[in-house]
Amino acid sequence: MIKTGDKYQHKTRYTQEDVIGFAKVSGDCNPIHLDPEFAAKTPFARPIVHGFLSASVFSKVFGMLFPGNGTIYLSQEMKFLAPVFTDRDYTAVFEVTEVNREKHKGIIKCSLVDDLTGKECISGTAVLKNNEQFV
Amino acid sequence: MIKTGDKYQHKTRYTQEDVIGFAKVSGDCNPIHLDPEFAAKTPFARPIVHGFLSASVFSKVFGMLFPGNGTIYLSQEMKFLAPVFTDRDYTAVFEVTEVNREKHKGIIKCSLVDDLTGKECISGTAVLKNNEQFV
Numbered sequence: 001m002i003k004t005g006d007k008y009q010h011k012t013r014y015t016q017e018d019v020i021g022f023a024k025v026s027g028d029c030n031p032i033h034l035d036p037e038f039a040a041k042t043p044f045a046r047p048i049v050h051g052f053l054s055a056s057v058f059s060k061v062f063g064m065l066f067p068g069n070g071t072i073y074l075s076q077e078m079k080f081l082a083p084v085f086t087d088r089d090y091t092a093v094f095e096v097t098e099v100n101r102e103k104h105k106g107i108i109k110c111s112l113v114d115d116l117t118g119k120e121c122i123s124g125t126a127v128l129k130n131n132e133q134f135v
Numbered sequence: 136m137i138k139t140g141d142k143y144q145h146k147t148r149y150t151q152e153d154v155i156g157f158a159k160v161s162g163d164c165n166p167i168h169l170d171p172e173f174a175a176k177t178p179f180a181r182p183i184v185h186g187f188l189s190a191s192v193f194s195k196v197f198g199m200l201f202p203g204n205g206t207i208y209l210s211q212e213m214k215f216l217a218p219v220f221t222d223r224d225y226t227a228v229f230e231v232t233e234v235n236r237e238k239h240k241g242i243i244k245c246s247l248v249d250d251l252t253g254k255e256c257i258s259g260t261a262v263l264k265n266n267e268q269f270v
Contacts, residue, residue, distance in 0.1 A: 018160045025156035026191035027147075030198030030206070042205075051208045052194045056161035056187045063165030070177075071165070073186045077212040 002106060002133045008066040008094040012057045012112075014049045016086045022053040044083045054084040055122055057092045058110045062126065066094060067106070067133035074105070078124035082114070089115040097125075104134045137241060137268045143201040143229040147192045147247075149184045151221045157188040179218045189219040190257050192227045193245045197261060201229060202241070202268035209240070213259035217249070224250040232260075239269045 023029045028050055031038035039047040055078050062071050084090065091113050098107040105127060112122040128134075158164045163185055166173035174182040190213050197206050219225065226248050233242040240262060247257040263269075 012162075021156060021160035022191075025153045025160070025188065026195055028191060028195035028198050030195075031204075032198070050191075050194060051211070052187055052191045053160065056157075056163060056185075059185060059187045060161055060163035060165075063163050063167070069166075073215050075212075075214040076186070077210075079210040080208050 001135055002067050002096055002099065002130075004096050004099050006096040008061065010057065010061050010065065010092045010094075012090050012092055013088065014054065014084065014086050016047070018053060019047065019049055019086060022050050026050070026052065028052070046085065048083040049086060051078070051080045051084075051122070054090075054112060055124065057090075057112065058124065058126060061092055061094065062108070062128055067128065067130040070130055070132055072129040074127040074129055076124060076126045078122055080121070081123055082119055082121040084112065084121050090121070091115055099134050101135055103129070104131045105129050106134045136270055137202050137231055137234065137265075139231050139234050141231045143196065145192065145196050145200065145227045145229075146250075147225050147227055148223065149189065149219065149221050149225075151182070153188060154182065154184055154221060157185050161185070161187065163187070181220065183218040184221060186213070186215045186219075186257070189225075189247060190259065192225075192247065193259065193261060196227055196229065197243070197263055202263065202265040205265055205267055207264040209262040209264055211259060211261045213257055215256070216258055217254055217256040219247065219256050225256070226250055234269050236270055238264070239266045240264050241269045
């Protein structure tokens with residue numbers, strides 16, 4: 001059973017192979033993610049991880065770990081505050097801000113934080129349904 | 136140059152191979168996406184495409200087509216209104232609702248629509264920066 005105020009953390013890391021794999025399945029071959037020469041001319045200086053790939057750790061955690069099995073994703077809001085790079089350690093940080101036990105719904109604040117700098121790279125909020133956990 | 140009221144459409148389709156590929160790179164191996172037997176016991180009756188994969192068409196269009204090159208993703212809000220299935224045709228539909236020419240920012244309403252039923256499966260809003268298009 002998950003309740004308001006519950007917290008969860010999950011360590012994550014992205015490789016350039018993940019970025020290439022995501023480009024393939026999504027069709028998002030924006031050179032800012034794939035081409036070091038192109039990326040060198042941008043404010044980021046080197047290739048950045050797709051926002052949708054870096055934020056997909058939220059989906060992974062919600063579907064598999066917290067709340068886990070049976071989770072249905074109702075909505076996700078996310079702000080991309082800082083670039084996410086490959087081969088660096090990040091932590092996805094979660095806090096439950098509201099639970100509606102009748103509708104089995106929960107609102108979870110989620111962030112992706114750079115372990116080295118402590119900087120929040122993604123800030124977001126998700127609304128989930130889970131008949132077994134939000135009870 | 137992109138201006139308020141501009142519209143754009145992009146046809147898309149997902150395969151089970153895309154779903155498996157996304158599960159690998161994201162680590163989101165929720166059986167609702169991968170296991171037909173598990174999915175059969177859910178209200179969806181069969182495996183559904185990950186929300187982050189189906190919505191990644193927004194990222195693809197923004198980064199490569201509309202506005203295209205040089206786009207920086209600032210935020211994305213998305214509501215998952217109906218399940219997205221493999222081997223069906225969908226259309227991603229976009230409309231520019233606001234442009235800030237000084238800050239080179241634009242707000243774009245985006246949806247994923249099921250071609251067969253006309254049903255809106257994802258409804259969202261994105262905020263983008265593009266120094267060449269929002270001028």
